Amino acid sequence: MRALVLAAGQGKRLRPLTLSTPKALIPIGGRPVIEYALGLLAKNGIREIAVNLHHLGDKIKETLGSGERLGVSIEYSYEEPLLDTGGAIKKLEGWLGGGTFVVMNADTIIDIELTHVLDAHRSSGAVATMVLRADPEARRYGLIEIDGSNRVRRFLGRPAEPIAGLEALMFAGLQVLEPRVFKYMARLEPFGMTSEVYPAMLAAGEAIYGFRFQGFWATIDRPEDIARADSYFTERASKYLRGADTGSNQS
Numbered sequence: 001m002r003a004l005v006l007a008a009g010q011g012k013r014l015r016p017l018t019l020s021t022p023k024a025l026i027p028i029g030g031r032p033v034i035e036y037a038l039g040l041l042a043k044n045g046i047r048e049i050a051v052n053l054h055h056l057g058d059k060i061k062e063t064l065g066s067g068e069r070l071g072v073s074i075e076y077s078y079e080e081p082l083l084d085t086g087g088a089i090k091k092l093e094g095w096l097g098g099g100t101f102v103v104m105n106a107d108t109i110i111d112i113e114l115t116h117v118l119d120a121h122r123s124s125g126a127v128a129t130m131v132l133r134a135d136p137e138a139r140r141y142g143l144i145e146i147d148g149s150n151r152v153r154r155f156l157g158r159p160a161e162p163i164a165g166l167e168a169l170m171f172a173g174l175q176v177l178e179p180r181v182f183k184y185m186a187r188l189e190p191f192g193m194t195s196e197v198y199p200a201m202l203a204a205g206e207a208i209y210g211f212r213f214q215g216f217w218a219t220i221d222r223p224e225d226i227a228r229a230d231s232y233f234t235e236r237a238s239k240y241l242r243g244a245d246t247g248s249n250q251s
Contacts, residue, residue, distance in 0.1 A: 001045070001046050001048075001099065001100060001101060001102065002046070002048045002049070002050070002095065002096055002098075002099075002101050002102075003041050003046045003048070003049045003050070003101060003102040003103065003104065004049070004050045004051075004052065004077075004088065004089060004092060004096060004101065004102070004103045004104070005034060005037050005038065005041075005049060005050070005051045005052075005103075005104050005105075005106050006052055006085060006088055006103065006104070006105050006106055007022070007023075007024040007034055007051050007052060007053060007057075007060055007106035008052045008053055008054035008055065008057070008079050008082055008083070008088060009023055009054075009055065009082075009106075009107070010023075010054070010055040010082075011023030011026075011055070011107075013221055013222055014026070014220070014221070014222070014223065014226075017223075018055075020056075021056070021059070022055055022056040022057070022059055022060050023106070023107050023220060024051075024060050024106040024107065025059060025060060025063055026107075026220055026226060027230075028109065028220065028226065028229045028230050028233050029229075029230060029232075029233030031233075032063060033106065033107055033109065033220050033229075034051070034060070034064070034106040034107075035070060036108075036109045036233075037104045037105070037106055037108065037109075038064075038067070038070050038072055039070065040104070040110065040112070040114060041072065041102065041104070041114070042070060042071045042072050043114075044113075044114035044115055044118075046072075046102060046114075047071065047072045047073060048072070048073050048075070049067065049072050049073070049074055049075070050074070050075040050076070050077050050092055050095060050096070051064065051074055051075070051076055051077070051106070052076075052077040052078075052079055052083075052088045052091075052092075053076055053077065053078050053079065054078070054079045054080065054081075054082045055082075057076075057078060061076055075095060077091055077092055079091070081190065082190060083188075083189070083190050083191075084190040084191055084192045085103075085192050085193040085194070086185060086190075086191040086192050086193045086195075086196055086197050087188060087189055087190045087191055089103060089177075089181070089185065089193070090182065090185040090187075090188050090191075091188060093182050093185070096179075097179040097182060098179070099179065100118070100121070100122075100176060100177070100178055101176075101177055101179075102114070102174070102175070102176055102177075103174075103175050103177060103193075104173060104174045104175075105173035105174070105219070107173075107219055107220040107221065108172065108173035108174065108217070108218070108219050108220075109216070109217070109218045109219075109220075109229055109233065110131070110172055110173070110174060110213070110215070110216070110217045110218075111215045111216040111217070112131065112174070112213055112215060114174075116211075117129060117131060117174070117176060117211045118176060120150075120209070120211050121176045121209070121211075124150070124151075124207065124209045125207055126176075126178075126207045126208065126209040127177070127178045127180045127181060127201065127206045127207050127208065128175060128176070128177050128178070128181060128198070128201065128206070128207075128208045128209070129175065129176040129208075129209045129210070129211055130144060130152070130171050130172075130174075130175045130208070130209070130210050130211070131171070131172040131173070131174040131175065131210075131211050131213050132144055132146065132169035132170065132171060132172060132210040132211065132212055132213065133169060133170060133172045133212070133213045133214065133217055134169055134170075134214075135169075135170050137170075138168060138169060138170035139168075141170040141171065142156045142170065142171065142194060143156065143157070143168040143169070143170065144156075144168070144169050144170065144171055144210060145163070145166040145167065145168050145169075146166060146167055146169065146209075146210040147163075147165065147166055147167075148165070150209050150210045150211070150212065151207065151208065151209050151210075152198075152202065152208040152209065152210055153166055153202075154166060154202075155194075155198050155199050155202050155208075156194060156195075156199070158199050158202070158203075159202075159203075169210060169212070171194065172213055172217055173219060175193075180206070181197065181201070184196075184197045184200045184201055184204075185197060216232065218232070
C-alpha cells in the first residue's frame, strides 16, 4: 500500500513563522510535525510514501531525504502552481492508482491505529473512508454528517435539505481511498477534495464512510495549536515515532 502526505501548503495562518520555515517542519516535541505522519504510516506497514511540495519544498526534501532514516521511502511531487488537495492526488494518479491508498495531512498529529481504519474501510466496501471526530469547533472546519451505519449522507451542507437523525462531525485529516476516486478528477489543475470531489461522489451515490475517532488529535494551523501539541508530545515523541503502542482510543 502507498500513501500521500500533503505538505505543500503555505501555512498563512502561522506567518511570520512560515515565511522561513515550511509548516511541515515546525517542531513539535522536538521533531518536525511531518515526521508524526510518516511515523504513523511506517508503524502500520505503509513505507512507500509520496510527499507533495510547493512552499519552501526544498527545505522539506533536505530534511527528510530519501526517508530511510524514518524507515520509509519517499517520492517527492513538486507543484507549480499549487494544486490543492484534489489536484495533488490527481497528479500522482499513476503512482497511487494501483490499489487502496492513504492520504494524510502533514500538519496533522493523530494517535490512531490505522489498521482499524483500513479494516473498517474494507468491510464497508467504501470508495472513501474519512477519519472523523467530534469537536466543539467542528463547524469551523466543516461538518461531515453520517448516519447510524457511519455512511456519509451530507457533506459541508450538501445536499441543502437537512436529513433527520444524522451526526455532525469534522474531518481529521486522514482518508483511505480507492482508485475509483480518480473518476471524479477529470483534470490536472487546482481543486479541492472537500470542495469538489467528495460532494460530486456523494451526489453520485458513491459509498463514503466515516471512521469515528476519539483519541488525541491536533492540527498545526494556528500558533496556539503549536503550544498545545508541543506540550502533549514533548514526553511522548520518541515513543510514538518508534511505533510503540500509544494507547489510542477509537471506535
